[in-house]
Every structure is written in structure tokens, then in C-alpha cells.
Amino acid sequence: MNLSSDPDRSGQPECSSRHGGRHKATSGVHFTVSVVLPAGGTGERTGLVTPKQFYMFLNRPLISYTIQAFERLSWIQHIVVVVAEESIALTRDIVQRFQHTKVRVVSGGATRHRSIFNGVQALDPGESAATPDVVIIHDAVRPFVEEDFLLEIAMAAKENGASGAIRPLVSTVIATTSEGYLDHSLERGKYRASEMPQGFLYGVIHQAYQKCSEFDFDFGTECLHLALQHTGTRAKLIEGPPTLWKVTYKRDLAAAESIIKETLCRSACVTSDGSKRARELGRCLQKVMASLDMELDVLPEPIGDASRLSKEWNFIKLFVNGSGLSEVEETVKALEAANRALLHPVVVVWVRLDTSDGMSVSETGAGHLPLMELASAAKLQNILLYGIHFLLSEEDAGFSEGSVKRLAELTYTLIHDRNALLAGQMLCA
Amino acid sequence: MNLSSDPDRSGQPECSSRHGGRHKATSGVHFTVSVVLPAGGTGERTGLVTPKQFYMFLNRPLISYTIQAFERLSWIQHIVVVVAEESIALTRDIVQRFQHTKVRVVSGGATRHRSIFNGVQALDPGESAATPDVVIIHDAVRPFVEEDFLLEIAMAAKENGASGAIRPLVSTVIATTSEGYLDHSLERGKYRASEMPQGFLYGVIHQAYQKCSEFDFDFGTECLHLALQHTGTRAKLIEGPPTLWKVTYKRDLAAAESIIKETLCRSACVTSDGSKRARELGRCLQKVMASLDMELDVLPEPIGDASRLSKEWNFIKLFVNGSGLSEVEETVKALEAANRALLHPVVVVWVRLDTSDGMSVSETGAGHLPLMELASAAKLQNILLYGIHFLLSEEDAGFSEGSVKRLAELTYTLIHDRNALLAGQMLCA
Numbered sequence: 001m002n003l004s005s006d007p008d009r010s011g012q013p014e015c016s017s018r019h020g021g022r023h024k025a026t027s028g029v030h031f032t033v034s035v036v037l038p039a040g041g042t043g044e045r046t047g048l049v050t051p052k053q054f055y056m057f058l059n060r061p062l063i064s065y066t067i068q069a070f071e072r073l074s075w076i077q078h079i080v081v082v083v084a085e086e087s088i089a090l091t092r093d094i095v096q097r098f099q100h101t102k103v104r105v106v107s108g109g110a111t112r113h114r115s116i117f118n119g120v121q122a123l124d125p126g127e128s129a130a131t132p133d134v135v136i137i138h139d140a141v142r143p144f145v146e147e148d149f150l151l152e153i154a155m156a157a158k159e160n161g162a163s164g165a166i167r168p169l170v171s172t173v174i175a176t177t178s179e180g181y182l183d184h185s186l187e188r189g190k191y192r193a194s195e196m197p198q199g200f201l202y203g204v205i206h207q208a209y210q211k212c213s214e215f216d217f218d219f220g221t222e223c224l225h226l227a228l229q230h231t232g233t234r235a236k237l238i239e240g241p242p243t244l245w246k247v248t249y250k251r252d253l254a255a256a257e258s259i260i261k262e263t264l265c266r267s268a269c270v271t272s273d274g275s276k277r278a279r280e281l282g283r284c285l286q287k288v289m290a291s292l293d294m295e296l297d298v299l300p301e302p303i304g305d306a307s308r309l310s311k312e313w314n315f316i317k318l319f320v321n322g323s324g325l326s327e328v329e330e331t332v333k334a335l336e337a338a339n340r341a342l343l344h345p346v347v348v349v350w351v352r353l354d355t356s357d358g359m360s361v362s363e364t365g366a367g368h369l370p371l372m373e374l375a376s377a378a379k380l381q382n383i384l385l386y387g388i389h390f391l392l393s394e395e396d397a398g399f400s401e402g403s404v405k406r407l408a409e410l411t412y413t414l415i416h417d418r419n420a421l422l423a424g425q426m427l428c429a
Numbered sequence: 430m431n432l433s434s435d436p437d438r439s440g441q442p443e444c445s446s447r448h449g450g451r452h453k454a455t456s457g458v459h460f461t462v463s464v465v466l467p468a469g470g471t472g473e474r475t476g477l478v479t480p481k482q483f484y485m486f487l488n489r490p491l492i493s494y495t496i497q498a499f500e501r502l503s504w505i506q507h508i509v510v511v512v513a514e515e516s517i518a519l520t521r522d523i524v525q526r527f528q529h530t531k532v533r534v535v536s537g538g539a540t541r542h543r544s545i546f547n548g549v550q551a552l553d554p555g556e557s558a559a560t561p562d563v564v565i566i567h568d569a570v571r572p573f574v575e576e577d578f579l580l581e582i583a584m585a586a587k588e589n590g591a592s593g594a595i596r597p598l599v600s601t602v603i604a605t606t607s608e609g610y611l612d613h614s615l616e617r618g619k620y621r622a623s624e625m626p627q628g629f630l631y632g633v634i635h636q637a638y639q640k641c642s643e644f645d646f647d648f649g650t651e652c653l654h655l656a657l658q659h660t661g662t663r664a665k666l667i668e669g670p671p672t673l674w675k676v677t678y679k680r681d682l683a684a685a686e687s688i689i690k691e692t693l694c695r696s697a698c699v700t701s702d703g704s705k706r707a708r709e710l711g712r713c714l715q716k717v718m719a720s721l722d723m724e725l726d727v728l729p730e731p732i733g734d735a736s737r738l739s740k741e742w743n744f745i746k747l748f749v750n751g752s753g754l755s756e757v758e759e760t761v762k763a764l765e766a767a768n769r770a771l772l773h774p775v776v777v778v779w780v781r782l783d784t785s786d787g788m789s790v791s792e793t794g795a796g797h798l799p800l801m802e803l804a805s806a807a808k809l810q811n812i813l814l815y816g817i818h819f820l821l822s823e824e825d826a827g828f829s830e831g832s833v834k835r836l837a838e839l840t841y842t843l844i845h846d847r848n849a850l851l852a853g854q855m856l857c858a
Contacts, residue, residue, distance in 0.1 A: 173622060222603070236610055256680075
């Protein structure tokens with residue numbers, strides 16, 4: 001169960017080659033698990049035209065992040081995404097474009113329950129194969145679910161027939177009179193908010209839906225309730241982390257984006273031109289960046305980052321008194337060849353250290369146009385290239401704390417923000 | 430009641446000179462209203478060291494935004510901020526630094542109810558003066574409350590004795606068994622989340638607290654419930670907008686910041702050097718920026734923005750084939766003199782349009798060092814200055830759509846992001 005559960009370190013869906021086998025149990029899950037992701041929302045509450053599951057975060061729709069959160073787990077077999085009829089083509093495009101391999105897209109019903117039931121039925125492959133032991137139901141707009149918690153939900157569903165995530169209530173819940181006055185307030189400690197994911201034995205969720213009424217299908221909101229009512233299965237409730245929250249309002253889009261950005265900027269790979277001075281700068285930078293919570297892996301060689309291509313989202317390339325743009329270009333080409341930026345934009349920061357004292361300011365512009373051109377081409381491959389001209393006076397030969405801090409902060413903000421509109425800019429530190 | 434309710438357009442707290450008078454009723458509120466803001470939270474749920482009410486957004490702590498949301502309203506008399514003993518000095522510093530004039534800082538109790546009661550008691554000035562008719566209780570960590578809604582709450586409290594904001598439930602609420610299994614789920618339509626603000630006649634909230642038990646003080650969470658229980662006052666419930674939400678988790682900090690930034694980037698004032706070409710660029714820019722939802726006010730004169738200093742948060746200054754940095758400096762000095770950036774950072778974007786065909790790239794660096802110096806000084810006054818070198822070839826004399834779009838997007842991202850780390854940079858469009 002110690003597979004990497006960090007979606008943002010795995011360049012490709014981790015499990016694309018493994019998901020076919022039943023009971024291969026690389027993870028210790030000795031039963032089969034598949035997923036139903038209802039994604040039929042219209043996004044009314046965000047106040048946006050695009051339904052929130054299709055809203056773009058760093059060039060990728062939210063739903064692809066959620067799919068990825070499941071797809072990377074070897075013990076998840078299939079993911080059925082249930083969307084409105086009119087979104088099927090769009091969803092299939094997304095699945096293809098981001099190379100999702102475990103996904104089947106099916107059409108939803110008029111209500112949430114009808115959609116989920118369609119998804120559950122789609123997991124029944126007919127006589128020639130078996131249905132999964134456990135079905136996890138999750139929302140397409142809750143992208144940050146982690147492996148540990150999914151395992152807990154799956155295990156509890158296997159054992160109890162049903163399981164679900166809960167969270168403490170943030171607000172007091174009150175009952176209102178029909179005239180809009182306070183009737184009574186609930187004792188907060190006795191109640192919980194029911195969240196997603198939920199897990200069910202296939203038979204339990206299938207039977208619950210087969211037995212439930214048209215009224216349940218149209219107005220019911222809680223799958224756990226249907227399982228209790230129609231199959232007598234009492235769900236095990238498990239408290240989940242706050243990151244399980246549902247992207248509901250426009251502000252949640254900013255919150256989700258900030259979480260994705262935070263995850264991508266925790267580390268970077270630094271290469272230098274091999275000179276003593278560049279290596280020294282690398283070490284100084286490493287110290288300051290650590291205080292900004294970014295871990296730098298400083299390599300001695302100019303193109304020593306080849307082996308890091310499959311792991312890192314961020315590259316910093318240091319050059320002293322020379323261009324180095326051709327080495328930057330090599331890195332960009334290697335990233336492109338590895339299809340590295342398929343899931344997240346990769347950042348490359350080209351730092352030109354200039355110690356020629358009294359160098360005319362006009363020199364700072366050199367290299368800008370070629371950088372702009374290279375960055376424009378790289379951007380098409382989701383690689384964001386920025387330049388920093390790090391200008392030091394002779395007196396500052398020892399890298400003063402202030403100057404390295406300026407460089408570090410500028411580098412940090414470029415890597416953290418991943419602002420595509422600034423790609424190709426040559427900044428000054 | 431048509432006072433501007435947009436916190437982000439009022440440079441200074443709007444009401445600093447008006448708040449003394451009772452019943453002045455510039456707004457049609459014919460009774461007195463004061464506010465209690467409990468701000469004693471420890472921020473455990475955000476996962477941050479700083480309690481969330483003191484977390485900085487664009488150089489200003491969250492609590493100052495919330496204070497400002499009330500202070501700008503002429504019909505609000507006093508604001509009592511209740512903080513933990515150890516935060517009193519910090520809070521007083523904030524009040525002084527951001528020139529809040531209606532605020533009194535008092536020490537809180539061990540629980541939320543004890544703190545609110547302290548705040549309510551602090552509104553009783555003794556025999557020589559009168560207590561307010563209505564008390565509004567709000568959270569320090571809900572900064573986006575608008576005048577219209579506050580008026581509704583105040584009016585309903587005056588009429589009914591108590592009133593409170595509600596929101597629909599986002600998740601189903603469920604009751605759990607003592608072993609952690611589902612007991613039953615509540616019918617979502619019958620319940621609401623109780624939010625803030627709440628309003629009370631002074632007598633009602635004062636009496637409720639005087640009569641309530643030690644248990645209520647220690648474990649009660651709902652003021653409306655205490656009013657019902659101890660004074661028989663049935664609160665009127667009013668559905669509020671989603672922006673009333675409480676900054677609770679770390680992700681909410683990003684959400685709050687994005688809302689503040691969105692509010693600040695809706696418009697900008699453009700001045701040109703008076704040349705035909707610059708005026709033409711201003712008009713082109715205006716069209717493209719409108720598609721990005723930013724309204725540009727294009728003035729014909731180079732320093733015609735003096736009258737806009739008190740209204741705008743963003744300034745764009747266009748210069749053709751010349752520096753213009755001294756005019757930019759004048760604008761910065763005028764903003765400083767007006768103390769314009771007290772509440773929000775002001776952005777100044779200096780655009781140098783260059784049409785000298787075949788100009789050497791080395792030229793693009795000119796003006797960078799003086800810009801950097803000016804920007805460093807301006808940043809200390811919360812003014813963020815950026816430069817854009819807009820390089821056009823002769824063939825592009827007519828401002829092609831693509832080139833203006835590039836300039837517009839770059840300008841937009843600088844204004845929207847308000848990234849202080851990028852101040853002083855000279856970008857290329």
C-alpha cells in the first residue's frame with residue numbers, strides 16, 4: 001500500500017500497464033475496486049458558464065485531475081465517468097488528450113441518482129466477466145482525494161457493505177419555520193456532513209437502486225440512505241481530511257488552483273554550467289529556497305538533469321557570464337520528447353549570472369528575443385520558460401544574502417505562479 | 430441607502446467624519462447600529478501558525494478588511510473587536526496603521542459566547558450615553574459582507590428582536606451512531622446552515638446573555654438559540670449570498686485573496702503622452718481589455734489622472750518613443766501624497782511604445798535600472814510599479830490585433846496579480 005499517492009509527482013498515470021489484472025494485489029487490496037464518477041453538474045453555483053468539472057486549471061480540466069487521482073492507483077480497475085449527453089464528446093476528448101486509460105464515459109440520467117445508477121450498471125460487463133467487488137462513488141469536482149483515504153473507504157465497504165466520508169459541521173444547522181423564523185438549532189456534536197467518496201459492495205448499491213422508488217431516484221440525495229433503507233446495510237462512516245471538499249462556488253476554483261500550484265512547487269532541479277561560481281550560487285540558492293519551503297536538488301553538470309526529467313516539475317539552469325540558451329533549449333527538447341508536461345505545466349528558469357562590473361544596462365536585453373522565441377514554442381508543449389538576469393557588482397563576488405534572496409524570491413514566484421502570460425520574459429534580479 | 434458599498438473603491442474609510450452623530454440617517458436607517466466582531470480564533474483549522482484573522486492579504490490583515498466592510502457605512506456607529514488578551518497590542522497596531530476610526534479593541538473570554546458578551550457589554554457606555562438600538566454580531570473572518578445585506582439584517586433585528594443569515598446546506602447532514610455508523614440522514618430541504626451576520630435588539634442579546642447558564646457560555650454555539658431560549662425572541666432568518674462564507678481552512682485564504690484581487694482589477698485609468706499614436710493605442714487597448722472584463726478610462730492628457738487618484742486602483746501610462754519615466758514618477762508621488770495605497774496596493778504600469786524599426790535588442794534594457802529604483806521606493810508605500818516595453822515593427826504601425834492583445838494580457842496579469850516580487854521589472858510585449 002505504499003505506492004506513491006502524490007498525483008503531482010507521477011508524470012504519467014502510474015498504473016496504465018497494470019490495471020488489467022484482477023487480484024494482482026501489488027498494493028495489498030485483495031478484491032476488485034472500480035469507480036463511478038458522476039459529472040453531470042451544470043455549474044450554476046459557481047456563477048460560471050462552464051460547468052465546474054470542465055473548468056481549466058493550468059491548462060487541464062478539473063475532471064481530469066479527479067480521474068488522475070484514481071487512475072494512478074494500481075488497485076483501481078475501471079473508472080466510469082457519467083456525464084450529460086451533451087458533454088460526452090467533450091469528455092471523451094479530455095480522456096484522449098490527457099491519455100487516461102481506465103476510463104469509460106457513459107451518459108447520465110435526469111437526476112444524480114439516475115446518473116449514478118447508470119454508472120453502476122456500466123460496471124456490469126455481462127456474463128463473460130465479473131463485476132467489481134467494491135464500487136467507490138465520488139464527485140468529479142473533488143479532485144484531491146488521497147490513496148490512504150480511498151483505501152480506508154474501500155476496506156470499510158468490503159467489510160460493512162457500505163462506507164462513507166464525513167466531516168465535522170462548519171456551521172450550526174438550524175430548522176426553520178414555514179414563515180422563515182428559527183424553529184430550533186441542532187446540537188452540532190451529534191451530526192456530521194456527509195461527503196464523498198462512498199464505497200459499496202457491488203451487490204448492495206445495485207440492489208439499493210433496483211429497489212428504490214421513482215421518488216428516491218428523483219429527490220433522494222444520499223446513497224448511504226438508500227443502502228440502509230433498501231438493503232438494511234448500515235454504512236461505516238469515516239472522517240476525511242478537509243481537502244475532500246467539493247468545488248462548489250467560484251471562490252473554490254481559486255482555492256483548488258492554489259492547492260495544485262502548492263503541490264507543484266515543492267522542489268526543483270538545479271543544474272549549472274559546471275563552473276565553480278555557478279555551483280557556489282546553486283548552493284546559496286538552495287539554502288534560501290529551503291526557507292521558502294522549496295527543496296532544491298543541485299546537480300554539478302550542465303545537462304545532468306536528464307534523469308530528473310521524469311520526476312521534477314521545475315528546472316533552474318544557472319550560467320555564468322555566457323548565454324547557456326542552447327543548453328536550456330536541450331532541456332526543453334528533452335522535456336518535450338518525454339511528453340513530460342502532459343499533466344502539469346513544467347517550469348524552466350534560465351538564470352544568467354553576470355559579474356562583468358560596469359556592464360552597460362543595454363546588455364541586459366541581450367538574449368531576450370531568442371528567449372521569447374524559444375519560450376513561445378515551448379509554451380505550445382505546456383513548458384513555461386522564463387529568464388532571469390542576475391546582475392552582480394564585483395563587490396558582491398561572494399553572493400550577498402540580499403542579492404541571493406532577491407534571486408530566490410523571483411525564481412520562487414515564477415515557479416509557484418506558473419503564469420503562462422509571463423513565459424519568455426527576461427526578468428532582473 | 431445608496432451609499433457605495435464597494436469596499437474597494439473607497440480609498441479611506443468612508444465614514445470617518447460622520448460616525449459620531451446619532452440618527453443622522455444619511456442612509457435611511459433611523460436607529461443606531463453598532464457591531465461586535467469576535468476575533469479570538471486560533472486558526473487551528475487553517476494549519477497555519479498565524480490565526481486566520483491576522484493573515485495578510487496584499488499587505489493587510491484579514492481583520493482589517495472585515496472592519497473596513499462595516500466602517501465605510503455611515504449608519505454603523507461603533508465596532509467592538511474582541512480578541513484574545515495576547516492579541517490586543519497587535520490588533521491596536523492594525524487599527525492604527527490602517528487608520529480605522531470606529532474601532533474599540535476589548536479582551537475576550539475563554540469561549541466564543543463569553544467573548545461576544547464582553548463585546549456587547551463594551552457597547553454600554555454607562556449613564557451618560559445610550560446603548561445602540563441594534564447590535565450586529567459578525568465574524569472577523571467573513572470579510573465580504575455587503576451593505577445591502579447588513580441593512581436587511583439590521584432592519585429585521587429592529588422589527589423582530591433578532592435576525593440571522595442562513596445558507597442552503599452544501600452537504601447532506603447525517604446523524605451517526607455511537608459506533609460510527611449511519612443512523613439517519615436529515616432531509617436537506619428542511620434545514621439551513623446558520624451563518625453570520627446576526628442582528629439583535631440590544632436588550633434582547635444583553636438579556637439572553639445575562640440569563641444564560643455557565644453551560645451555555647461554555648458549550649453553546651448559537652446566539653439565535655440563546656435569544657429564543659432566554660427571551661422568547663424568534664429570529665427572522667434571511668438567506669445570504671455565498672460570499673458570507675467563513676475563512677476556515679488554508680484553501681479559504683487563497684479563495685479570499687482571489688476575491689480581493691478580482692475586485693481591485695475591474696478598471697484602470699489610462700493616460701498617454703498626448704501624441705496621436707499613444708491615444709490611438711489607448712483606444713485599442715480599451716477594446717481588448719473590455720473583453721478581459723477590465724474597464725479602461727482613457728484620458729487624453731499625460732497627467733490627466735490627478736482627479737482619478739482618489740478613485741482608481743490601477744494606472745496605465747502610455748509613452749511613444751520616449752521615456753516618460755518622470756511623468757510616471759509624478760503619478761507615484763501624487764499617489765503617495767494622497768496616501769492612496771493605505772488599504773490596497775495601487776498598480777502603475779508604465780508602457781513604452783517603441784516603433785523605431787530595427788532597434789537593437791540592447792535598447793530594450795534602457796530605463797530598467799531607474800525603473801527598478803523608482804519601483805523599490807514606491808513599493809515601500811504599497812505602490813506597485815511595472816514597466817512594459819511594447820516593441821512594434823514598422824509594418825505593425827496600425828496596431829495589429831495580436832500585438833495589442835499581447836500587451837493587454839500582460840498588463841492585465843500585472844494588475845490582476847499585484848505581485849510585489851515583480852515590481853520594478855521591465856517586461857516585453
